[in-house]
Amino acid sequence: MSFRRVMIMCRWLAYSGSPVNLEDLLFRPVRSLVMQSKHSRLGAEEMNGDGFGVGWYSRGPRPGLFHSTHPAWNDRNLRELSALAWSERVFAHIRASTGSAVQETNCHPFRHERWLWMHNGMISDFPRVKRDLAVAVAPEFFPLIEGSTDSELFFYLALTFGLEDDPAPAVATAVGFIEETGRRHGIEHPVQMTVATTDGDTTWAFRYSTEGRSRSLFYSRDVSALRALHPENPQLQRLSPDARLVVSEPLGDLEGAWQEVPESTFLAVRGGGIELAPFTPVAA
Amino acid sequence: MSFRRVMIMCRWLAYSGSPVNLEDLLFRPVRSLVMQSKHSRLGAEEMNGDGFGVGWYSRGPRPGLFHSTHPAWNDRNLRELSALAWSERVFAHIRASTGSAVQETNCHPFRHERWLWMHNGMISDFPRVKRDLAVAVAPEFFPLIEGSTDSELFFYLALTFGLEDDPAPAVATAVGFIEETGRRHGIEHPVQMTVATTDGDTTWAFRYSTEGRSRSLFYSRDVSALRALHPENPQLQRLSPDARLVVSEPLGDLEGAWQEVPESTFLAVRGGGIELAPFTPVAA
């Protein structure tokens, strides 16, 4: 129980594949992400009612964002938007805050040009390290910071360390820098994370924590897993063979549909292919 | 589980006594109302995140209202307001909607001049009976209806049947009328309710359901129960002997502090005195 009190917990989902309707993706599955906003099984918090966000690609390279400070389960605009929007690549995130303000600029996913970023976990003792981390953000990115979360600052550190050129090393360097900074401030386990990021073509996802007890992360084995989420839904039945989901918590109830990502691992989803590799922080 | 899906569930609290700070009342107790918005023990829904409201009396006969569509647990304005406000009579309500819009005009308590009203429960199959109930509202009250809930319409029916003159018979007549209307539409159990209402001097609370399985309702035995909610809080220790709480779910963990109100009962709190009497619907 005391464990629960110190954690910042969220839930997220990253889809890629043939165009999917957002309502089919976010609302219809058993244990859908929107339903997880009320009752999460695996989350540290049972509930994720402190705002949410959706990022989706349509025409053009820059994704759209919908951020709301209301719980996902009662936001009518989310439902309306989802009913009419289709996309080949969708990021969605529901938030549980333990203190930082509930405001749209603190909602994930965060965006920089064609990139999206979302995070479940935390930078431990964030107020103690926030200034040192902020100062390390490159001057061209600094004025773009709009909110007050650790997750957004983490994103801008990854951008500073080259996310747009080579995501995995950039994230590894950002994590290394956060750990180094945290330890300098006497923090034992500075990083707890699953992260997803995309440039609109490839999705990268990371599971890592300094402590080695990371938040859960799963990906769908293949499209049959997605089709089985809602057997009577013709849209899901028509998903292309390369459709993939990466999620913080499995949707649906199908045994065997989901593969857990091991500790200290990152994965890259390109088309229907998934590559996994070990993830190790790198000194900045 | 199917039981849970058809219920509209809320939590509420009615305080009267010497002036109390709203933060002491709403946030500080173990299992406080605000904490119940995240994790209710006795509620049909585990969570009440679809808005909330507070009504409180200060100078003058007309109470103030604060209504918000955000969850109580993350609303900073509620915390700020509570920190500075003191009142001898406070109504507070957290809402769980199963469909009607999350908007301030659907938040309890509702107000008419010096009166407040809040409700936990539902009028069953409300869409089927809504028109017949609305038509029965007196013409002078009809244009004052601002929201779309069963609870607000129930309030205006009670006003139509004389709430301001004699609350208990007025509520009994309103309930009788709702049951009669419901049955005419083939509804088996038209009413499920705990209700609290006040004119600023007396608080009346009702526990009733057509089915005879009503929502829970409790009152504090005496001021020592309130003092025990937060032993180190000097304000609570200074509460007057006549301070009383009526609640849908006990606060705090003290055995013996709370007395459950029996089925089909209403109570009137005047000063520190509590009178209980049987509650029976009356044909309109």
Added chain:
Amino acid sequence: MSFRRVMIMCRWLAYSGSPVNLEDLLFRPVRSLVMQSKHSRLGAEEMNGDGFGVGWYSRGPRPGLFHSTHPAWNDRNLRELSALAWSERVFAHIRASTGSAVQETNCHPFRHERWLWMHNGMISDFPRVKRDLAVAVAPEFFPLIEGSTDSELFFYLALTFGLEDDPAPAVATAVGFIEETGRRHGIEHPVQMTVATTDGDTTWAFRYSTEGRSRSLFYSRDVSALRALHPENPQLQRLSPDARLVVSEPLGDLEGAWQEVPESTFLAVRGGGIELAPFTPVAA
């Protein structure tokens, strides 16, 4: 000045034609609707900051809705949504309230199945006639009323009088009924309106007031008027010849692009064709 105080004033726009990007339509023109939310030239109120709404058709017959209680000019979600959404038929409305609550259920356009409805103007002395009007709404529509505005009730009266079968007579009968009801209550000029409604195929627009001094209403002469709104915008240049706008206030600064609709007139836009006819209320 006193004239200004009694008016409820809004602004709206109805587009039909080849698919248009909502950002091009709502934000980019000189004197765009979103800019009118800050500074209207022809409105009774200079500002329309009490919420807004957009309805647009995409796949399927049921339009999407986006309603917000924030001013259109500072709502980021509107901007995001507009950037990615394309539609052949768009209704957009910015609201200025003089008393009824600022809540999403009071934002236009209102929707019933495939139909949209929006209104600029008012039913005079609405609180005095509200009950009589509400009682006249057909029982199957009554429980669908979610907000508290005259405009939504007007919509459900029009539906009651057959909007889905034959819009112009249904609106004429609704107006006749409102006028008759108002006069029975001693109201001199019960109706002030421009209204737009659509089933997704045809748009009907009405300009009428009991007093004969109706809110302004314009339509675009032809597609060249639309193209001229933003000459450097390639999307607008590619609009089909049948593209049409009906607006409460002209967009852009082009002389001759807009044709005013006369008093007591309705128009029907089917494809690029516009038919005008006299509008006369009919006794219910």
Added chain:
Amino acid sequence: MSFRRVMIMCRWLAYSGSPVNLEDLLFRPVRSLVMQSKHSRLGAEEMNGDGFGVGWYSRGPRPGLFHSTHPAWNDRNLRELSALAWSERVFAHIRASTGSAVQETNCHPFRHERWLWMHNGMISDFPRVKRDLAVAVAPEFFPLIEGSTDSELFFYLALTFGLEDDPAPAVATAVGFIEETGRRHGIEHPVQMTVATTDGDTTWAFRYSTEGRSRSLFYSRDVSALRALHPENPQLQRLSPDARLVVSEPLGDLEGAWQEVPESTFLAVRGGGIELAPFTPVAA
């Protein structure tokens, strides 16, 4: 017109004196602050609809805050809160943003312990200097920054330079530092401001701009000016002789009630006394 486009414009009011009801103060005067949110006479923007805030002192040294992202003129909670709240010291602010997010953490007044701060004006080209200014904020204050405005950062710079010990020199040093930083980035006129700050006992207000064309600032000559704002209001008639208002724009229509503060001046209000002194930025 182009002048208008580059300005960030707000309106504010600072009251001190015998306890005043917030509704009397904020809503009732002719040209009240809330009415200025719709129609400002002297503002660079005609409208200030991008959120507002109120800070007021009650029991205890720490003021309460109410921040909202809605326009002040349509926020019912502001009206409710104001009706019941009384205070000897009130800060109120209505905001017009030209880009930074409309969120509660960007609403003035800002608070640090017993201090309040509000600002009308801007730090020119803020994105270009934001990082250099942020880095200068003392490490103990840095993690307290919650929003993204120039005004909040200005507050934390003033705190860094000793606001709590000696406000006037601290503000002078902060302004000097901002000017020096701006000029290093090639910005001609880095600072445009009226600022009010208080510790709960004294109010300090500053009028200054690098360009020498500062936003307007006025103070009430004496309590008779306040009483004349609303002659029939008994509360205002009972104000103590030491009651004072400092405002960005005069309330009411009384000739001679208001004294304009000269350029490059600061004033201190202690009890009913007002001291004016020249304000000159100081090199950091």
